[in-house]
Amino acid sequence: MIYTVTLNPSLDFVTRLKTLTLGETNRADSEAIFPGGKGINVSRLLGQLAIDNTAWGFLGGFTGQHLKTTLSGQHLVQDFTPIAGNTRINLKIKAANETEINATGPAITEQELAVFFQKFDRLTNHDVVILSGSVPKSLNSHVYQQMLQKIQLCGARFVIDTTGQQLKTALAYQPLLVKPNRSELAQLYQTELTTQADLLQWGRQLIIDGAQHAIVSLAGDGALLFTKNTQYFAKPVKGQVQNSAGAGDSMIGGFIGTWLQSEDVLESFKIAVASGTATAFSNDIATKQKIEEIYHQVSITTV
Numbered sequence: 233m234i235y236t237v238t239l240n241p242s243l244d245f246v247t248r249l250k251t252l253t254l255g256e257t258n259r260a261d262s263e264a265i266f267p268g269g270k271g272i273n274v275s276r277l278l279g280q281l282a283i284d285n286t287a288w289g290f291l292g293g294f295t296g297q298h299l300k301t302t303l304s305g306q307h308l309v310q311d312f313t314p315i316a317g318n319t320r321i322n323l324k325i326k327a328a329n330e331t332e333i334n335a336t337g338p339a340i341t342e343q344e345l346a347v348f349f350q351k352f353d354r355l356t357n358h359d360v361v362i363l364s365g366s367v368p369k370s371l372n373s374h375v376y377q378q379m380l381q382k383i384q385l386c387g388a389r390f391v392i393d394t395t396g397q398q399l400k401t402a403l404a405y406q407p408l409l410v411k412p413n414r415s416e417l418a419q420l421y422q423t424e425l426t427t428q429a430d431l432l433q434w435g436r437q438l439i440i441d442g443a444q445h446a447i448v449s450l451a452g453d454g455a456l457l458f459t460k461n462t463q464y465f466a467k468p469v470k471g472q473v474q475n476s477a478g479a480g481d482s483m484i485g486g487f488i489g490t491w492l493q494s495e496d497v498l499e500s501f502k503i504a505v506a507s508g509t510a511t512a513f514s515n516d517i518a519t520k521q522k523i524e525e526i527y528h529q530v531s532i533t534t535v
């Protein structure tokens with residue numbers, strides 16, 4: 233089974249307006265609410281590809297209830313840990329630029345955390361756990377490492393999409409896949425990535441440091457894939473961006489869902505790029521139909 237973990241799910245409140253003026257009352261042209269949180273986005277993308285998966289994480293309050301309702305009927309099993317606090321609302325402002333305010337998230341009690349950790353006892357070496365996104369402020373920053381130790385103990389495999397020290401620590405546990413974007417890679421290695429040579433050098437470093445596969449996503453500039461023996465570049469597909477939130481999560485879902493079925497790295501990368509692009513070109517997580525449409529436009533070269 234594939235499990236996704238979203239410690240800090242969200243409702244994404246997306247509002248559109250022509251111009252955003254700070255310090256003034258702005259009037260929106262439109263607004264919409266989407267389920268959010270990186271692991272949940274991965275689950276939804278896997279669901280679009282009809283790949284069975286179970287979503288873990290914390291949900292609570294009226295926002296958590298709304299998220300639950302929105303997810304019901306999608307191709308994923310909800311196995312969230314209930315909490316007393318309210319699931320957060322993240323604000324995405326689409327004006328001339330995209331501005332995001334991601335909330336800190338609710339308080340998680342020690343008891344709620346203990347109930348969540350019990351789920352890891354049932355993992356086996358057939359399972360893959362996808363750990364994604366930020367840690368609610370109330371949780372200790374070592375929570376990712378605690379999960380990794382439990383996953384390793386059961387012989388399960390994992391994918392991790394987080395940043396900074398948490399990502400650095402995770403590399404030593406040999407993740408199946410990591411997917412930093414350009415700024416996350418620069419932050420990880422405390423370096424500047426100005427040239428293609430910089431990207432290739434530091435992308436490869438992810439493999440040297442322990443990752444089995446590494447995608448460096450470059451938003452409108454495409455993506456790079458690194459494995460022990462190969463390096464690929466996917467050119468950006470041209471199109472109209474609608475809402476790029478979840479594009480990176482969709483890449484992870486597309487890659488890992490395909491790789492677990494075929495172990496075909498090139499095909500998995502192609503579907504990853506199609507999935508990420510299709511989500512960027514959609515209002516919400518991409519549909520299977522949109523992914524198939526984009527798939528035929530994906531062009532990959534060895535670099």
Ligand SMILES: Nc1ncnc2c1ncn2[C@@H]1O[C@H](COP(=O)(O)OP(=O)(O)O)[C@@H](O)[C@H]1O
Pocket residue numbers: 413414448449450451452453454455468469470471473476477478479480481483505508509512
């Ligand atoms: N503006 C865009 N044009 C074309 N493809 C895009 C665009 N934005 C995202 N994508 C696709 O989605 C992938 C993931 O997007 P990116 O923004 O890099 O991830 P993240 O959301 O994790 O920061 C990119 O590597 C690219 O393939």
Ligand SMILES: O=P(O)(O)OC[C@H]1O[C@](O)(COP(=O)(O)O)[C@@H](O)[C@@H]1O
Pocket residue numbers: 240242244267268269270271273322334364365366367476477478479480481482
């Ligand atoms: O957990 P974080 O880092 O606060 O991010 C949560 C946000 O990330 C998203 O999952 C989108 O992620 P990406 O754009 O990086 O793919 C949103 O749905 C959500 O609001």
